[in-house]
Structures are given as structure tokens and as C-alpha cells.
Amino acid sequence: MPALQMKACDWENGFALPGFPIPPVGKFLDGRLESHDPLAGVLRVSYPTKPEYATPAGAVMGGIVASFLDDTMSPLVMAATGGEKFPVTLDLHITYFKPVAIGPRAMVEARIDRMGGSAVFTIAQIICDNGEVLVRAIQTAMLRTAGERK
Numbered sequence: 001m002p003a004l005q006m007k008a009c010d011w012e013n014g015f016a017l018p019g020f021p022i023p024p025v026g027k028f029l030d031g032r033l034e035s036h037d038p039l040a041g042v043l044r045v046s047y048p049t050k051p052e053y054a055t056p057a058g059a060v061m062g063g064i065v066a067s068f069l070d071d072t073m074s075p076l077v078m079a080a081t082g083g084e085k086f087p088v089t090l091d092l093h094i095t096y097f098k099p100v101a102i103g104p105r106a107m108v109e110a111r112i113d114r115m116g117g118s119a120v121f122t123i124a125q126i127i128c129d130n131g132e133v134l135v136r137a138i139q140t141a142m143l144r145t146a147g148e149r150k
Contacts, residue, residue: 003038004079016075017083026071029064034107036079041112043076046105059099060106066094069124069137072110077120077141080112087120087141098134100126118143 004017011033014022034044045068053064070092077087100106110124120143126135 002082003041004083005038006033006036006043006075006079008033017079020075020078020083022075025067029067029071031068031071031108032105036076038079041076041080043072043079043110044107045072045110046107047071049100049102049104049106051102054102057099058102060102062094062096065096065100065106065126065135066092066137068106068108068126069094069110069135070139072108073122073124073137073139073141076110076112077115077122077143080115080120081143085143085145087122087139088144089139089141090119091140092137093139094135094137096135098132100134104129113138115143 016022029047031045031047034046036043047068049060053060055061074087107127108124109127113121113123120141122139124137125133127133
């Protein structure tokens with residue numbers, strides 16, 4: 001199953017890949033495809049950091065940050081499997097090194113660490129303009145065939 005290339009024009013029209021619409025939560029998060037390298041297995045998506053996402057301390061709430069990370073890893077896996085499989089998260093471990101500021105877009109870079117026939121391990125991180133990692137996530141997911149619901 002050759003990897004599929006994600007394209008900004010598809011993403012802007014509401015599809016992570018042709019035939020795979022971005023789910024409602026993805027539309028809510030309003031991610032923008034920045035780049036996708038299917039050979040390296042790397043996807044970069046940026047997200048707005050809206051004032052309504054702020055904690056009392058003025059940073060993006062951790063649950064929203066977790067959603068940014070998770071929302072980037074899933075389409076990466078779908079593309080890597082040629083659209084044949086999707087991940088179902090079994091474990092998502094997140095380390096928050098520094099707060100994600102309200103205002104600038106949050107840049108998420110996701111990559112596949114390892115993938116087998118039934119499981120995939122992905123890593124995603126939110127990176128500042130200077131390259132500093134603010135948040136890192138490690139995900140273990142079960143691979144399901146597209147269309148499988150259970």
C-alpha cells in the first residue's frame with residue numbers, strides 16, 4: 001500500500017485525503033496543512049490559538065493542545081497506509097514543557113515512529129518559530145480498516 005500525498009487544496013476543501021472528509025472536530029480546530037512528506041512520514045499542520053482556548057493563566061488549555069496533536073497524527077497514519085487504515089488511539093502520552101501562547105498559530109509536526117500490521121506508534125510535537133519544542137505527544141494506536149466501526 002503506497003503512501004498517499006496530502007494536498008493543501010484537498011484540505012481546504014474539507015478532505016484530509018480524497019474520499020476522507022475532515023471530521024467535525026477537525027473542522028472545529030481549523031487546522032491548516034502546512035506540508036506533508038509521505039516518503040519521510042512527516043506531516044505539519046498549524047492551528048489557530050484563539051482567545052476562547054485560553055486558561056486563566058493566558059495559555060492554550062491542555063485539552064485543546066492534546067486535540068491539536070491527536071488531530072495531526074490521525075491523517076498522517078491514513079496517508080501512510082494509502083487510505084486503507086485509520087488509527088484508533090489506545091494511549092496518548094503528552095509532556096508539556098512550556099505553555100502554548102494565545103495568538104500565534106501552533107505548529108504541529110507529526111511523524112510515524114513505527115508501524116506494523118495492527119499497531120502504529122506516532123510522535124507529534126508543537127514547535128515554536130525558533131525550533132523549541134513546547135509540547136510532545138507519543139501515541140499508540142490500533143490500526144483499523146477504513147470503514148470498520150468496532
